[in-house]
Amino acid sequence: MPPLPQPVVARVTERIAERSARRRSAYLARIADAAAAERPARGALGCANLAHGFAACGPTDKIRLRGAVSPNIAVVSAYNDMLSAHQPLRDYPAVLKRAVDEAGGTAQFAGGVPAMCDGITQGRAGMELSLFSRDVVAMATAVALAHDMFDGALLLGVCDKIVPGLVIGALAFGHLPTLLVPAGPMHSGLPNARKAKVRKLYAQGEVGRDELLEAEAASYHSPGTCTFYGTANSNQMLMEVMGLHLPGASFVPPGTDLREALTAEAGRRVTELTALGASHTPIGEVLDERAFVNGVVALLATGGSTNHTLHLVAMAAAAGIELTWDDFDELSAVTPLLTRLYPNGTADVNHFHAAGGTAFLIGELLDAGLLHEDVRTVGGKSLADYRTVPELGPDGLTWRPGLGESADPTVLRPVADPFDAHGGLHTVRGNLGRAVVKVSAVDTEHRVVEAPARVFDSQEALQAAFDAGELDADVVAVVRYQGPRANGMPELHKLTPPLAVLQDRGHRVALVTDGRMSGASGAIPAAIHVSPEAAAGGALARVRDGDVIRLDADRGVLDVLVPDEEFAAREPTGAAPDADEWAGTGRELFAAFRRAVGPAERGAAVFAS
Incomplete structure (x- = not known):
């Protein structure tokens, strides 16, 4: 039975x-x-x-x-x-x-x-x-x-x-x-630890494109x-x-x-x-x-x-x-x-x-x-x-x-001896909305971050700030207008190397975004799929540089530490790309999807739900 x-x-x-x-x-x-x-x-x-x-x-x-x-x-x-x-x-x-x-x-x-x-x-x-x-x-x-x-x-x-x-x-x-x-x-190709190291070195300018491409080609081969x-x-x-x-x-x-x-x-x-x-x-x-x-x-x-x-x-x-x-x-x-x-x-x-x-x-x-x-x-x-x-x-x-015991407990463990007592995903909520955090790769000491926000409307803008040395401090990077209604909700993998570098330097670092990361945020605490998204009137549109944000993945908290009345009175800033900007590479053919898509927490689907 x-x-x-x-x-x-x-x-x-x-x-x-x-x-x-x-x-x-x-x-x-x-x-x-x-x-x-x-x-x-x-x-x-x-x-x-x-x-x-x-x-x-x-x-x-x-x-x-x-x-x-x-x-x-x-x-x-x-x-x-x-x-x-x-x-x-x-x-x-x-x-x-x-x-x-x-x-x-x-x-x-x-x-x-x-x-x-x-x-x-x-x-x-x-x-x-x-x-x-x-x-x-x-x-x-x-x-x-x-x-x-x-x-x-x-x-x-x-x-x-x-x-x-x-x-x-x-x-x-x-x-x-x-x-x-x-x-x-x-x-299996190039060991994952080596691949990740080369990516970080490239983000810091210590290796060039040829070395990076060689590592990637040895991984995907x-x-x-x-x-x-x-x-x-x-x-x-x-x-x-x-x-x-x-x-x-x-x-x-x-x-x-x-x-x-x-x-x-x-x-x-x-x-x-x-x-x-x-x-x-x-x-x-x-x-x-x-x-x-x-x-x-x-x-x-x-x-x-x-x-x-x-x-x-x-x-x-x-x-x-x-x-x-x-x-x-x-x-x-x-x-x-x-x-x-x-x-x-x-x-x-x-x-x-x-x-x-x-x-x-x-x-x-x-x-x-x-x-x-x-x-x-x-x-x-x-x-x-x-x-x-x-x-x-x-x-x-x-x-x-199948096997009665794991052949490699460093990779796969029994329920009686898990890597963690809780699952690999947590949800967080607060005055910034609801989001998902993948905690399975985040060390316990990094799961709670309280730091000033730097607000970006694209991952390219964050990369430029990193390259200019503007992020070398404790920071919660807010990357908004990346939700399904804004621009199709792309994955933002290019954020991972620079944020990982900042964390490795000893800074308290987190990411908050209405975009996707697919879990590739790795060791960086990342509140993703924030819903409602900025383009649908979500609170991320009212966050400003310097606002202190608290992300507590263990307790399920995502708050901007600004008085409620002050925060509610703010006008949204930034904007999703307009029709002329969201064109090329076939994007204009998907304009109807962008109008019809539902919120992330409902599956981000264009079908009626």
């Missing part, structure tokens, strides 16, 4: 269910209506419609698609060969089609979705489209699935906004069984996901814990026999999950309140990407579930931190995988009652099946029990 959920986990899950009851019921009724037909949806197509749908197929597939007894699977891919994480997806459609065919079904490449890389667009105008690209991916996924030809879906994607976008799009077709098919990480524990690898961990990957699939490297076997197994498995198979499992039923709580707990236990305080909220809304930052905060108080992965340590996801990986992590959290075991998954009858790891042997692909 599985352990009962820990009381806070049970209470938060119940509260989410109660708050979401009306919307979730309406969502489930809608997908039930879509699944009500006794034959595949393509059976309701007119003859001309159906003929268009299989015109390019071979003879065997045409026969199957004309009938109503075999499933047809949509393949939706984010493949491109510019991004290392997505380059391995090139050959997946053929592998998947072959596996589905062997299982008695058909598979069609239904559509491609865009995949942009935050690592490439950092500090560039293109980064201002990054968050919006998630919702473009969701819409592109919906277009691909909109042909009423399919009984299930295989979604190929890895990185930051792509996986949440694929899931949001698939949830619009929640009656379809859906598997996420990962690509796996590249092999081959096909596969970047190995640090950012949003891409947080995506993979979440998809497994939430039951949308096959067990143990997340961190198997590309180009290996095991990776190909797992890919083929995804094709075979999805046919079993269709209404024509033996284990009908629609994605809209897999992703319920318990699955989202499991995702939040796993994110907290691993110190994962802060971007998921946006993405999990947006994905939950697509399933008719209202997930809030209060839920994250309450769960964080009872979730121990079990990993140390860069940027919260020096190890990477390959070290995590070797130490026991997701199987060990899930087993520990299940035994502590921190995860719901009685959930539906694509890989088995419950989350208990995810305690196992895949292996290839004489009998093909099988699963065996």
